[in-house]
Amino acid sequence: MLTGCTSISRQVGREPEPTIPNLKISRTHFHDILDKLGPPTQITALPEGFVFLYESLLIIENQVGFSSTRGVLSWFKFSFSDADVDRIVHIFTFDRRGYLRSHVGKMTRKDIGDGSSLQFLFALEQVVNTGYLERDPVQQDWGFMLLNPLPQILNSNQSLDSGTRGLEQTGTPTAVGQRTLEMH
Amino acid sequence: MLKKTYSIAFHCLQAMTLAGLIFFIGGCATSQEEKGAKNHWRNPKLPAWERGRTTEQNVVEALGPPSQIIALNDQTVYYYMQEQSKGKSYIFIVWNRSEKTIRYDRAVFFFNKNGILDKYSYSPEAFPYDPAP
Numbered sequence: 117m118l119t120g121c122t123s124i125s126r127q128v129g130r131e132p133e134p135t136i137p138n139l140k141i142s143r144t145h146f147h148d149i150l151d152k153l154g155p156p157t158q159i160t161a162l163p164e165g166f167v168f169l170y171e172s173l174l175i176i177e178n179q180v181g182f183s184s185t186r187g188v189l190s191w192f193k194f195s196f197s198d199a200d201v202d203r204i205v206h207i208f209t210f211d212r213r214g215y216l217r218s219h220v221g222k223m224t225r226k227d228i229g230d231g232s233s234l235q236f237l238f239a240l241e242q243v244v245n246t247g248y249l250e251r252d253p254v255q256q257d258w259g260f261m262l263l264n265p266l267p268q269i270l271n272s273n274q275s276l277d278s279g280t281r282g283l284e285q286t287g288t289p290t291a292v293g294q295r296t297l298e299m300h
Numbered sequence: 301m302l303k304k305t306y307s308i309a310f311h312c313l314q315a316m317t318l319a320g321l322i323f324f325i326g327g328c329a330t331s332q333e334e335k336g337a338k339n340h341w342r343n344p345k346l347p348a349w350e351r352g353r354t355t356e357q358n359v360v361e362a363l364g365p366p367s368q369i370i371a372l373n374d375q376t377v378y379y380y381m382q383e384q385s386k387g388k389s390y391i392f393i394v395w396n397r398s399e400k401t402i403r404y405d406r407a408v409f410f411f412n413k414n415g416i417l418d419k420y421s422y423s424p425e426a427f428p429y430d431p432a433p
Contacts, residue, residue, distance in 0.1 A: 122396040129404060130425050150421035155406035159379065161372045212373055238327075240391055240398050253404070255367040255381045256336055279370035279377075 120193065122179040124242055126250060128286070129157065129172035131204055135221060144216040149208055158254060160276075160283045162209070165217060169283050170206040175199065175228075175246050183237060191237050198230040199244035205285060249287045254279075267299040331387040331400075337367050339382045341407040341422060342429035349409075354417040359409050372410075375418065380407040384427055403427075 132153055138144075149168060156168035181193035206221040231243040254277040261272055274281050276295070284293075290300040340346065340363045347362070356378065360366075363380060370377040387400040406423040 120394045120396060122398070124398045125400070127399075127401040129402065130423070147419050150408070150419060154423040154425075155379070155408040155421050159370050159372075159377055159408070161370065163373075166372045237393060238391055240389055240396050250402075252335070253381065253383070255379055256383065258368040259365075279368060279379075 120181040120183070122181065122195070122197075122240060124177040124179070124240070126175040126246065127173070128175070128250060131172045131174075132170045132206055136206065136219075139216060139219050141217065141219075142215050146208070146210045146214045146216070149216075153206075156208075158283045159279060161280045162282070165209060165211040165214075167210070167283060168206075168208040169285070170204075171286060172204050173249055173286060174202040175249055176202075177242055177244050177246070179243065181235070192234055193237050194232065194234055195243060196230070196232050197243040199228050199246060201226050201228050201246075201249060201287075203285075251286070265299075267297065271297045327391050329387075329389045331385075333385045334382065336382040337364065337380045339380075339405045339407075339427055339429055340364065341380060342405070342426055343431065344429070349417060349420050351417050351419065356409075356411050356415045359417070363407070366409075374413055376411045376413075376415070378409040378411070380409075381405070382427060 136152065146166075146168065153170055157171045158169040160167050160169075177197050177199035179195045179197040181195040183193040184190055202223070202225050204221075204223045206219070208219050209217045211217050228246065228249075229244045233241070233243045235241055258277065258279070261275070261277065262269060264272075268275070272278060274297070276282050276284050288295075290296075290298070349359070356376070359378060366378040367381045368377075368379040370379060382405045383402060384405070385400060385402040387398070389398040390396060403425055404423060405425060405427040408421050409417060410419040412418050
């Protein structure tokens with residue numbers, strides 16, 4: 117039996133600092149946040165102000181493969197894999213004047229699944245589906261929103277991608293909340 | 301005794317052949333992709349933005365259409381973004397690695413209700429600017 121190891125990693129976005137010092141509610145202005153961290157990953161308006169979301173992801177999938185020296189089986193490997201995601205998120209809410217109302221910053225590691233597959237010996241394929249974590253940022257698709265399928269167009273006024281109706285972390289399931297009306 | 305010597309030699313040859321196959325058949329690959337607005341905000345010849353004077357029109361003329369326009373309550377935000385992804389893969393059968401990094405170069409501009417610049421910001425991460433169209 118031959119064995120092999122594979123590591124597949126995906127870094128999405130630049131890692132913000134896990135903690136941000138000197139934040140003062142009602143005194144820190146959004147200009148200060150922009151000067152410290154630069155443009156956020158997402159911005160959205162709220163009735164009482166607006167929100168900045170900063171986010172970065174590191175997805176790692178490790179695989180162990182087993183093969184055989186017998187005949188045609190030697191050209192294939194049976195792989196077991198496990199994937200985790202490290203996420204750093206900061207959410208800042210501001211009032212209408214731009215002063216900080218609340219902040220939460222969190223660094224988490226989450227197991228996002230495992231799997232097994234039969235692959236060609238020289239193949240390097242992901243087994244765990246992480247496509248939902250690697251989707252394009254909302255800014256890339258914003259100009260094409262009216263070309264989406266009809267259920268999404270009808271919901272566009274309430275869309276979380278419009279920048280005026282809230283936001284969500286990358287990878288949030290589409291079967292909950294506002295997204296259910298889009299019938300993904 | 302002779303049979304044992306031949307057996308050891310054969311196994312050594314087999315191990316060397318396998319090691320050779322691993323190192324010579326293995327391969328590597330790279331990929332690169334770019335999406336989004338061209339990062340004209342990194343153009344060193346760009347005039348300096350002036351808070352309280354620069355208008356939405358000035359920004360659009362210099363940078364082109366934004367990736368996203370956001371209507372905040374009393375402000376409008378022009379959001380520009382360029383995405384670059386780079387990937388590398390190494391395949392040596394016994395050890396394989398694939399890595400992909402996606403980075404963003406961003407610029408945001410906040411305008412008041414009169415369309416005058418209130419604040420702008422660029423991402424700490426900057427991609428090299430290519431003046432070619």
